[in-house]
Amino acid sequence: DSGVTQTPKHLITATGQRVTLRCSPRSGDLSVYWYQQSLDQGLQFLIQYYNGEERAKGNILERFSAQQFPDLHSELNLSSLELGDSALYFCASRGTSDEQFFGPGTRLTVL
Amino acid sequence: KNEVEQSPQNLTAQEGEFITINCSYSVGISALHWLQQHPGGGIVSLFMLSSGKKKHGRLIATINIQEKHSSLHITASHPRDSAVYICAVDAGTASKLTFGTGTRLQVTL
Numbered sequence: 695d696s697g698v699t700q701t702p703k704h705l706i707t708a709t710g711q712r713v714t715l716r717c718s719p720r721s722g723d724l725s726v727y728w729y730q731q732s733l734d735q736g737l738q739f740l741i742q743y744y745n746g747e748e749r750a751k752g753n754i755l756e757r758f759s760a761q762q763f764p765d766l767h768s769e770l771n772l773s774s775l776e777l778g779d780s781a782l783y784f785c786a787s788r789g790t791s792d793e794q795f796f797g798p799g800t801r802l803t804v805l
Numbered sequence: 806k807n808e809v810e811q812s813p814q815n816l817t818a819q820e821g822e823f824i825t826i827n828c829s830y831s832v833g834i835s836a837l838h839w840l841q842q843h844p845g846g847g848i849v850s851l852f853m854l855s856s857g858k859k860k861h862g863r864l865i866a867t868i869n870i871q872e873k874h875s876s877l878h879i880t881a882s883h884p885r886d887s888a889v890y891i892c893a894v895d896a897g898t899a900s901k902l903t904f905g906t907g908t909r910l911q912v913t914l
Contacts (some may be wrong), residue, residue, distance in 0.1 A: 737904040750901050796848040
């Protein structure tokens, strides 16, 4: 158990819908990273937050957004969903070392 | 060309065999990570290294910064080692990771 929690575990929705994925980092970790793992693209970095502020952006679509709240949990919002958004979404937290601890992931299926 | 290349893509071994998975990268890095992903999907961090060699049990990771190359070795492989092994590099920009495509390892009895 990495200490990072993600909910929900599975999410099935339809095209055009909007969903919110939630991540709670390890106790005391200020950094949260979001990653997407799809069959055709592999694992890709989406976005990073540190203590409530956006720090880095990767290949994140404009239809996607994220935020980190004062209690340090983070949410990834995916809107106007398309079939190609079906993927595993992982969050990871990082503490004082550079090691990242991954959550169990949310499997999103868009029908 | 991907920034992080792994080889082989697939690997089948018999129990007890010594296994090596290779990772080459093309950018300057502050650290390299080896991750393990089991069929259930969860990702576990095995090693983070920036120089030399690290060992945990039957797993050994080495890195050569000058050659931009890392290897993950598994000694006395076991069927429970069957998983996808992923190399990822931290180029030092906010510590975001860039991933290789993974090596799928199957260890048979």
